[in-house]
Amino acid sequence: MAYQLRPFAKAISASVSLSIAALLAPAAHAENVKIAFIDALSGTFAPTGQTALKNFQMVTEVANKEKWAGPANTIEMVGFDGKGSPQESLTQLKIAIDQGYHYITQGGGSGVALALVDAINKHNERNPGKEIVYLDFAALDPDLTNSKCSFWHFRFEPNSDMRMEALTSYLAKDPSIKKIYIIGQNYALGHQVSRAAKEYLKRKRPDIQIVGDDLHPIATVKDFSPYVAKIKASGADAVITGNWGNDLALLIKAAKDADLKANFYTYTAYTTGVPTAMGAAGVDRIKNVSNWNINNEVFAGKDMAEAVKKKYNEDYWLMSSHSAITMLAKAIKDTGSTDPVKVAFAMEGMTIKSYNGNVEMRKSDHQAQQPIYITNWVKTNGKDVKFDQENTGFGWKTEQKIDTFVASQPTSCQMKRPTR
The missing domain is CATH 3.40.50.2300 (Response regulator)
Known part of the structure; x- marks a missing residue:
C-alpha cells in the first residue's frame, strides 16, 4: 500500500518547500x-x-x-x-x-x-x-x-541636419523669402548649421540668395549690434541661426534694439532667457524648429x-x-x-x-x-496658445507638425558593439 500524506502533513510539506525556494531564489535588489x-x-x-x-x-x-x-x-x-x-x-x-x-x-x-x-x-x-x-x-x-x-x-x-531638413522644407513654401543671412557660433554646430542651410536651400529653393554667412566666437560676444548692422545692410528677409543660450538671447536683443525687420529661424529660442529677450518685438518674427511645443495639438x-x-x-x-x-x-x-x-x-x-x-x-x-514642430512666437490667446514662457504673456504657436520620415536622415555610422 502506497504511503499518502494527510492534508495537514501536505500543508507542512508545501510550506517547507516554499520556504526553501524563497531562500534559494535571488532577492529583489532595489537600486x-x-x-x-x-x-x-x-x-x-x-x-x-x-x-x-x-x-x-x-x-x-x-x-x-x-x-x-x-x-x-x-x-x-x-x-x-x-x-x-x-x-x-x-x-x-x-x-x-x-x-x-x-x-x-x-x-x-x-x-x-x-x-x-x-x-x-x-x-x-x-x-x-x-x-x-x-x-x-x-x-x-x-x-x-x-x-x-x-x-x-x-x-x-x-x-541639426534633421532640424534643417524640416526648417528648409517649411521655408521653401514661402515665396516672400528671397534673401537669407546665416549667423552662428564658431564651433562644430555653427559650422554644421551653415553647411546644411546652404546645401538644403540650394536643393529646395535655388532662387534664394545667401547674402551673409557669419561665424562669431562662442560665449564671448557681448554686443551683437555690429552683426545686426551687417544683416540689416544685406537686405535679408530672414536669418537662420543655430545660436543657443546667452548668444541667442543677445543676438535677438540686438535685433530688437536695431528694429531689424527680418524673421529669425532658430533651433532653441525657447531656452532660458531668450523668451524675455524677444518679448513683444519677437511676435510673428521669431520661428523655431524643435521636437516639441507645449502648445501642441493636445497639450501633451x-x-x-x-x-x-x-x-x-x-x-x-x-x-x-x-x-x-x-x-x-x-x-x-x-x-x-x-x-x-x-x-x-x-x-x-x-x-x-x-x-x-x-x-x-x-x-x-x-x-x-521623432516628429518635429515649426513654431511661431505669438501672444497667448487661451485657446491654441495657452502656455506662455517666462511670464511674458507670449508663447509658441504650432505652424506645422512635420512627420518623422520627412526630417529623417541617412547615417554613415559604422558602430562597434561590445559582446553581450
Whole structure:
C-alpha cells in the first residue's frame, strides 16, 4: 500500500518547500540609478544648464513616483558643473566615474559632447564591467551619430541636419523669402548649421540668395549690434541661426534694439532667457524648429510643465528629458537590470511614447527619430496658445507638425558593439 500524506502533513510539506525556494531564489535588489548631469551650471550658459537640470529632476521625481523603472528601482539626477568647457566636463566625468556613476547626461554644446564620447569610448574599452552610458539631450552636431557615432552614446533630440531638413522644407513654401543671412557660433554646430542651410536651400529653393554667412566666437560676444548692422545692410528677409543660450538671447536683443525687420529661424529660442529677450518685438518674427511645443495639438506635457512651474517657478522646455528617462527606465524594467551594457542593448531600436508622439531610438546610429514642430512666437490667446514662457504673456504657436520620415536622415555610422 502506497504511503499518502494527510492534508495537514501536505500543508507542512508545501510550506517547507516554499520556504526553501524563497531562500534559494535571488532577492529583489532595489537600486538607485544615479545619473551625472554634466553641463554648464556656472558661467555664460548657466541659466540654460540650470533649467535643464531642474527639468530632468522633475521628470525623475515623477518617474520614481510612478515606478517607471519597476517597483524597486529609483532614478536620481545629480548636477556636475562642466562650465560649458570640454576640459572642465572631462574633469567632471572623471569625478563621476570615481564616484561610481554608470550613466551621464549632457547637451550644452557639441564640442563638449565630442570630447565626452571620446573619453567614454576609451574608458569603457579599458574598464570592462565599469561601463558608462551617455544620454545626450541636446548636443546637435550630426557627426555624433555619423562619423563619431558610439554604442555608448544615445541622442534624444533631432540633430541639426534633421532640424534643417524640416526648417528648409517649411521655408521653401514661402515665396516672400528671397534673401537669407546665416549667423552662428564658431564651433562644430555653427559650422554644421551653415553647411546644411546652404546645401538644403540650394536643393529646395535655388532662387534664394545667401547674402551673409557669419561665424562669431562662442560665449564671448557681448554686443551683437555690429552683426545686426551687417544683416540689416544685406537686405535679408530672414536669418537662420543655430545660436543657443546667452548668444541667442543677445543676438535677438540686438535685433530688437536695431528694429531689424527680418524673421529669425532658430533651433532653441525657447531656452532660458531668450523668451524675455524677444518679448513683444519677437511676435510673428521669431520661428523655431524643435521636437516639441507645449502648445501642441493636445497639450501633451502640460502636467510636467505645471509641476516644474509650481516647484521651481521656471518653464519646462526640455522634452528630451522625458524621452531619455522614459527610455532608460523602460530598459531597466524590461531587462530587470541596471547594468549599463544590458540597458544600452535594450535601448537600441526601442520605441517609446513621449510628448510629441512615438520616439524611436534608431539602432544603426542611436539617433532618436521623432516628429518635429515649426513654431511661431505669438501672444497667448487661451485657446491654441495657452502656455506662455517666462511670464511674458507670449508663447509658441504650432505652424506645422512635420512627420518623422520627412526630417529623417541617412547615417554613415559604422558602430562597434561590445559582446553581450
